[in-house]
Structures are given as C-alpha cells and as structure tokens.
Amino acid sequence: MRSILIPLALLISSAAAHAATCASLAALSLPDTTITHAEAVPPGPLKPPYGDPIASLPAFCRVTGILRPTPDSEIRFEVWLPEKEAPKGKPAWNHRLLDVGNGGFAGTIAYGQMASNLRKGYATAGTDTGHQAEAEDASWAYHHPEKIKDFGYRALHLTTQRAKTILAAYYGEPQKKAYFDACSDGGREALMEAQRFPEDYDGILAGAPANNWTGLLSAGVDVSHTVIAHPEGYISSFKLRAINTAVLNACDAQDGLKDGLLNDPRTCHFDPATLLCKSGDELTCLTAPQVASLSKIYAGGHDSTGNPIFPGLMPGGEADWRDWITGGGPSESRYMLNFFRYMVYDDPAWSPLAAAVDASVRTAHEKMAEPLNATNPDLAPFIAHGGKLLLYHGWNDPAISPLNTIAYYQQVVAKVGPAQAEAAVKLYMVPGMGHCAGGPGPSGFGQIGLPSPGAGAIDQLQDWVETGKAPTSIIAAKYTADRKIQMTRPLCPYPQLAQYTGKGSTEDSTNFTCAAPPQ
Template identity: 75%
Template sequence: MRRILFCSLALLVSSAIGHAATCASLASLTMPDTTITGAETMAAGSLKPPYGPTLSDLPAFCRVTGVLHPTSDSHILFEVWLPEKQAAKGQQGWNRRLLDVGNGGFAGTIYYEGMAGNLRKGYATAGTDTGHQADAEDASWAYRHPEKIKDFGYRALHLTTERAKVIVAAFYETAPMKVYFDACSDGGREALVEAQRYPEDYDGILAGAPANDWTHLISSGLDVGHSLVADPAAYISSLKLPAITAAVLAACDAQDGLKDGILNDPRECHFDPGTLLCKSGDELTCLTAPQVGALRKLYAGGNDSEGRLISPGLMPGDESSWKAWAIGNAPSESNYVQNFFRYMVYDDPTWSGLTANVDTSLRAANEKMAEPLNATDPDLSRFIAHGGKLILYHGWNDPAISPLNTIAYYDSVVAKLGPAQAESSVKLYMVPGMAHCAGGPGPSAFGQLGIPTAKGPGMLSLLEDWVETGKAPTELVATKYSADKKVQMTRPLCPYPQIAKYAGHGDPDDSTSFSCVMPAKANNK
C-alpha cells in the first residue's frame, strides 16, 4: 500500500511539473483529501499571522493555505510559503530546496516564525498544526478522537510534506532539489517519525531533543511527580534552585579542566544531594530531608514498582532552569502528564495523577498510545537506503527531556545497523550547558531552528553539505549571545562521543582554545 501511495505522489509531482503556474492558479490544484483555501501573493514587508508575533522583513512570496481531511474526523491546517520565482533586487530567490518546520508539545499551531526564517533564506517552506488548534500543553482536543491522535502522531506532517512537494513542483515547474526538516522537542519526535515511517519524505533531517519515546517519557513524569507533589513537604521551591546549581558547580565544575559554569559531560558529576541537607531550620540555601529525596528522584528518573527505569532523569549543572518544566510555581500535577492520561490514554477528564498507579498507567499508555505516538524504531535502513542523513542534537542541561534518552536512541541505532552504516548517515551532537532546544548557561546557537552561530557554518548547512556533496559533518562552533545580541562565548560542538577539551591556555571564551577529543574513558552509562 505504501508503495502505491508513493507512486501516486510521484505522478502528482510529475504532472505538476511543466504546467506554468501563477500563485493564484495554485488554488485550483487537485490533490487527494485536500482543499486549497487560499493562494495569494504577499508583498515584501510584514505579516500578522493568526497567532504569534508579527513577522517582519519578509521577502515577497506566494502563500498557500489548505486543509487536509484524510478521515471524517480530520481537519488539518497547513501552509506552504514559496519565494517568488524572480526575486526582486536585493532579495533572496528560491534556493531550490524545501525546508519544513515542526511543532512543540501537543502541537496545535503552525510554527510561523520558523517558516518566516526559512523564507528569508530562500527556502520554500511548509508547516501544519497537526490537526487541531490549541495551546501546546492542551490535549483536550484528543478526548474521544482517535483519528485526531493519529493526525497528531504521524499523519498530518507526512501528508503536509507530500502536498508541499506537489505545490512546489507546480509553482516552480520543477521539483525541489532536496527536502529537509528542522525541528526540536515534539518536532524532534516528528523528525524521527518521518525517518522511521516515511523514509522517502526527507533527504536530510535535523532532530533536536526528540520526545520520541512519548509513552515512557510522560509515564516517567507521573512517577517523578509522585515524589515531588504527593507529599507537599517534598516540593522544592524554585527559590531554592539557584542554591542547588551553585552546589553542583562547586562540586563538579572544575572536573573537565575549566571552571566556567558549564559541565562538559554531566554524567561525570556525582553530586550528592544530601550535602544540601538543612542543619538548623529550613533555609533557601539548603534542602529538607523530603526535598533531598525529591531531588534524587529528579536526577534518577521514573521507575516502575520493580525498580526498572521508565525514562531517565535530568542532568545536574543548570537546576536554575527547572522552574518552567520540572518544578512549576507550586506543588501541582504536570500539565503534560495530566492531559496525556486524561484525554489520550483513559478518556477520563477526572483522572488524577496523584492517585494513579504508575505500573497500570504505563501499561495502558503503551497499549493504546505507543503505536500512534512513539518513534523508537532503531532500524533506519530504509531512510539510509533513500540517501537520507540524520543529525540528532540534545542539550546536556535540558530540563524537559533527559539528554540520556537521545543517547540511548542513538546507541540503539548503532547497535541495530552496526557502527559503519550508522556512522555513514547518522550523527549525534551533545551540547554542554544547553537547555531545551536552545538557551542555558552554555553556547546554544549553532544553526538549529534558524538560530545563527557567529563562526563558521551552522548545523543545517553541514546537513545540507552531507546530503548534497557527501561531506560528513565533524565539529562545528556554537555561540552564546548576550541579551543585546553580542557574542559572549564560542565553543566547538563535537560529534558524539567526542568532547570539547580545553587546551589549558588561551581565551576560554573562544572556540580556538578547544579541540574535539575522545573522552578518557567510555561513557556509555
């Protein structure tokens, strides 16, 4: 069936080529389960999308909007933006590539800012809301809507990609030279869904901090939440997080040869939360005994009743960033945990994580939601056979998704395919001091999500070179910018398992003072 569908798409693309199209004429394109709702030439300047900030400095482009309805319960919004065929003087023309954007959380919006960034660089670009309109932490749309869950899980992005290829071919009278995907978080999950389920959709994929093992990630959060929320005395106020970070750095910062507020590999930091135990009364600079237990759990991750790991925990070194993702403003259930189990797993709006059994919840999540949501298959042989290249990246201090999850997936790919085949098409970069997708105490701008680095090519450019010339990426430079966008620091990022080692002399804020080396001992922990 998949082969038949691919052949049908190929026929649609080939039929679109050779029939000169104006932007307005794209409204009459006919594609399966698709309604084009608009095709309009947009003048250069600003655009106010339905939500999000006003987008400025846009070149003139053709904006195509549409709805996908593969089932009677599907209503998937998508957009395709096309740089003008003949660019005005001083503007970027089409670079003959299609670069699509992904989503975050439970999706629900089109990532217009990402599309705008791609457009400014000359890419045709596409995005989708994955079949519903809602805030990223809201999954109430999934309540008793199994087809919408499939749309969110895998169908919407795949169909958007197929339709975008047809629209590009119709407008430019030629298919895109190469097709790329750049996304993080749930977008990283979407990236791996594409590589595993639809290996011919993309030629190159940039996948950051993938939430690819969705059922285990959220179920682990349920167990960790029990330690943090079920006993109010165990809750750690965000006011105490800076003291935890300071204690961790005091214990571990110098281990990598440079005291700079960044842990090169937090797995080497064996910080004992018990050292923060309050000696005489509860203070912001110490932890009570229940809080020490909660901190240990945050580091350890979630377990089932037999002690088996469900999903790994957070890394030490930037606990100050945990408020938004791990701690919150007060003891309460995680919105992601609550929404996932209420509206996707149990179809029960009264479900409460405080009284839920972890083993039972994990089993139910896997039985019902693993198939439509998870992207854990290590067999990327079909993607590689297509010529696909995949770059994974993850911040070592991600407060939302454990970086150990991405390492585990990468290791599983290497084990499945063998080191030689995996190395030929898959790379992993671990980013010291980076939080979730960007930000954090370390340099975190390296060409992902359109965020430029100050020195050398970014990660997306390296991916393109790998796909188009066969030149495999090695090290690249990440940048930390100040609030006023000045360069504060640059550091090399190294292909895993290499690490950036300080030379022992030179400016520690300059990447030239570091080199990529293999770690002194194996770190596959």
C-alpha cells in the first residue's frame, strides 16, 4: 500500500502548484487506472450511457475511467468537476466533494444524483462497483470472487481515492471536505467506508443501510418457507389495501394524531388474526394460511432454534408492499435467489424451498460476511478523524427492516460510548417513508439528491462537519407531482418523536415539536 500512497501524495502536491485543463486529465498516470475520457462539457442536456437524458446541467469537466486492481476487475467510474470560475449566476465549485452510491447489486452509476450534486456546485464521483447490470442481477458474481470484493468495498474506496487525486490535479488544490450520500446498498457502502476506510470521508449520509447483507438475504430463506412454499398462503396485492386500513384503524390514533402515519410502529401491536375470513375468501379478509404469512412477514426470519436472523417489516406501510413483497404472484425474492445462486453457492439451480435455513445462514455468513457486511459498530477511528455520520430510515420501508438500523445505531452507542456517539452519530426515523423515499408521509429532506423545504440532511451534515453545529430537527416535505409542497413534518433525532402541539394545520411542520417518546 505504501508504494501506492506515496506517488498519490506527490501527485496531489504537484497538482496544487499547477492546475490542469480538463483535457489534460486524460494523461494522468494513476495506479491500476486507465483514464478513458476527459472533456469539458458545455451547459445543457446530457445523455448518459443508460437511463433518461439529464436536462439543464451547468458546464463541467467530465472524467471517465476504469480501475483494474486485480486481473478480474473492471471498475468503471466517473468524476464530474464544476467549472473553477462559473459565469455570473451559475454555481462554481464549492470546494467540496460529494460522492454517490448504488442500490441493489449495483451495476450502474447514479447519474441523476451526480447531476443534482453538480448543480449545487459539488465535485462528484460514482462507480458501477465493477460490473454493468440491472440492480437485481448478480449473475456477474458467478465464480468471480474478486468482483464480489470490488462490489463489496474495493470499488468505492478506490473511486474515492482517484476522485480526490483527479480533483486536486484539475483545481490545483484538494477539496475542503469530502462527503458521501447514498441509500440501501449505498447505505451499506456508506457504513463500509466509515468502518474500513475512516479517512475517506468527513461526513456520511447513510439511508436504510443493507449493512447486514448476509442476514438480510438469509432471512428470506426462512420467510419463503412460510410465504412461498405454500401457495395458499400467498397474499394477493389486491388485499394489501385492506390490511393497511385495518392496521391504521387499530393504531393510527395511538400517537395522538389520526393522519395515516404511525409515528413509531413498534407501539402498534396489530394482530393479523383479526382479519381472518369468517365465511369464504374475500378481498377484505385473510385466510388462515394468509394470516400465517402476514405474521411471518412482520416477525422476520429465524433459525431452527428461534434465534432471529433479521428483523421483519413494520406495520403501517402494507399498501406499498406490491413491488417488494407480494409482486404479481407467488415468487421468491430475486435478490435472495441471485445472492445464494451466484455469490454463496455458485449454483444457478439453487432454490430456497429445497434449502435448509440454518445451513444457508451459516454458509452465507462464512463465505460472504467479510466482503459484504458492514456491521462493525466500532466507529472510533472515523470519529477520531473528525467524521460525522447521519443515519436515516423510513418506518414504512418494505425492503429493509428499519429495526436493523436502530439496532446498529444502538450498537455504535454501546461500543464508542454515549458521549462520542452523541458528538458524531445521529439517527432519524421517518414516519410514512418507504425505501429511501416515497410513501404516504413527507419523504423529501435533501437525501440522495432530492429536494428539501429548507436546510436538508446533506446541508446539516455539512454544517455539522465544518462548524460543529449538530443537526436538531430536519424538515421533510411531501411533494406533489409538479414538485409543490403538499405538507411538511419535522424529523427528530432518535429516540425523539414529532409531537403535534394541538394548534394549527397538521400539514405544517411549525405546529410540531420534537419530544421524548412517552414512557
């Protein structure tokens, strides 16, 4: 490692004295790196290699490259650099780096989020983590252990290092601070960075982290034995609305406000058996096998001795379960299938219905925990570097249980101590938000490039890092299709909850305060 770090340090030092043109960045010589393209892009639209065209970008320097740290690696990355001095009224570089992450099994670069960062004056970078594929596809990992390591941790770390070097060469100075903002698998990447590479970033915004990767996907084996193995237990998506209505009727008013949102679903002890059909099968009720399936989805996965593998979903968001849980008919999770077939067992014929739960959990952890899990609660090195971590998770998340993020936060507090944790780590739980965004509640608060009604999560994280002012409440908004604010609500640092004052509109955040949960 020393032979790599010394040339990079010298390069940055040289860059500080001689700022480069955009085109000249193509000639940079970096370890295990090929710069494939470097050009000044004029203001206007951009058509990325995949996805929709991106409109209204400011002028910037676009650098693309490929990293090959092993003979089996091919990690594509891009670095976008705002103009050093922009025309009047246009954003110039704000002297910061804000990088983006991935979702699912990655395979693409988050161009839309990079564009949002660029418009705000950030230099920004992203990577496909070493393969080109849809987010649910892991076939690229079949007999490719080095590609799994690239996906797990290596690609992002190396992209971060190269982005900093390219940035310093272009501007003639390093960034003032470096930040990372991602959700889901990107949340796992965020925690991997904080744990394994604590000096890569000064501030990290991590949403709905899939950090216990092996536990999350192994739990699906146990759940599938109840939900998928018996077709009569399949819950049609046509019944989700009735389930959600029953949950809200039972629990919505518990927080003192009947608004379609559960402030803390852990206090909702909804019994699926209350929906048991009395005579025949109707869309407004559940059969006995369907009651068992719903109970299992709430309970999560367990091994043969009853020990939890990964927590289940929270009540209150059932109306949005179709894409993640029920689909258009009985079928196993594609994430679970691809994980075990192409990463754990290298067996395309593997089926969860023929698999033993305990053996699947054990093998997944033995083979994949090291490259993929980001569960280490010891953030002391990250905190000692001055790092700040802001976690968030939607209570209505249908993909990753919010209880997992709460558990990780509590483990960090226990490991580093309450004082250190309070000074460097915050958690925000978001009522009514689905996976990373969306859902019936306000879910736009400046995360993953989304708008916010005021100082959003990334703004407050930046302020925390650079001035020491810790975030308090963060205002989230629910937007209409034409991006008008429909309602706002404060997000409170865990374990506080937003409480209605009893006066004024319940769609206005100013009529709420953050308070400790009732005992």
